Amino acid sequence: MSLIIAYIGKKGCVMASDKRRIGYFGNKEQLNALESELYSGKIKTDEEFKKKADEYGISIKLTEDATKITTVGNCVRGEVTTKKVFETYRKRIYGTTMGYQIVELSGSETVSREAGEKAIIVFGNKFAKQEAEKLINKKWKPSLSLKYMGDIFEEILTEISRKTPTIGNTFDVLIKQPKFNKSEAQRHLNVSIDKDIKVLSKFRQKLQEDLIQKNKEIALADKIINKGDVGEVVSVDGKMLHVKLNSKTQAFDGNWKQIAKPNETVFMFSDHNHVELGDKVVIQDEKLCLKKDKSNLKCDIILCSL
The missing domain is CATH 3.60.20.10 (Aminohydrolase, N-terminal nucleophile (Ntn) domain)
Known part of the structure; x- marks a missing residue:
């Protein structure tokens, strides 16, 4: 205080x-006992406080x-x-x-x-x-x-x-x-x-909105796809591919704003010239690639499951 x-x-x-500023971490009952001694004036110095906190199993940080x-x-x-x-x-x-x-x-x-x-x-x-x-x-x-x-x-x-x-x-x-x-x-x-x-x-209000957004990001991060099918190629324009996501995949940008829902298309890029319509796009060993030959694909989006 x-x-x-x-x-x-x-x-x-x-x-x-x-x-x-005093930061605490530990069992609530032990913390209450420590604070009771602290605020009564029984603990006189920082050294005594740290020692007593150790006895109660409480971690403290003084700044x-x-x-x-x-x-x-x-x-x-x-x-x-x-x-x-x-x-x-x-x-x-x-x-x-x-x-x-x-x-x-x-x-x-x-x-x-x-x-x-x-x-x-x-x-x-x-x-x-x-x-x-x-x-x-x-x-x-x-x-x-x-x-x-x-x-x-x-x-x-x-x-x-x-x-x-x-x-x-x-x-x-x-x-x-x-x-x-x-x-x-x-x-x-x-x-x-x-x-x-x-x-x-x-x-x-801003803190609450930030917390809601952070919780949303955490929930979405848990849904990031690191293995499995994500869609198929529906258009090829040089090295740029149009990939239609499957019914269980959605796409987000770096700020976790949704840019494509399931069954919608996204852009991806390939360094190879052998991509064909209907080629399956997968994530294997956490790498985005074509299913047929494991050739790498690139994109600037985050792919998540529903």
Whole structure:
């Protein structure tokens, strides 16, 4: 789980986060047990985390490449995610001068949305959040500039990263300070958030379409013919042949777009001059050839069974 710290007030908004991403692979029950220890603060270092993961039989991958905060219009957005089997839950904070909104999403559907004017807000697992709140109370002064607030947030992230491997050791800090009063801030937040969620919805739709296409490609790849009859020659024009596919063969281009159905014709090419009408075309030893003499044929299509 990430750690995101945000200040929203009359000076503007400053937000800081770590960049750690943790990848897991292994038994679900063992993973839940490992996460329970991790998020309670019992595991202190990356080395302890890796050792404990080995004990539970869980493979982990730690990287420092996650972007958890970004700018959206004149706002800063922070996001933490929880991935379930069929859905991703997102908790976001959008902040600007004199206003913020916290939005919870299931996929791209809004579950809840609340607004405020001034606050210091922390997103994170229980242990990291408690540690951050203690350090904020210790270090915070309301007279600080936004730049210095960002420096303090980065110091806090650094201190907590030494106590838990849930937080990495590289950070992002972003500041926005447009001149808004509280009503202007909420109007801007409403417009910016609505646009941002629409972008997320379109992105998810594209992912879904890509997934459908990928599943289609996988299904078709399983049907690629590597042995057997595929059709017969119905026309010869020099080295170019017109081949009529049989009733069980279809053809696709390199992007898996269907270009010929069963019993339709496709182009193939031969380097030989002895091709005759009615010659059978087969795939043998994964090579396209004439059945009568095994002479090679060429084509730029993918032949699949129904």
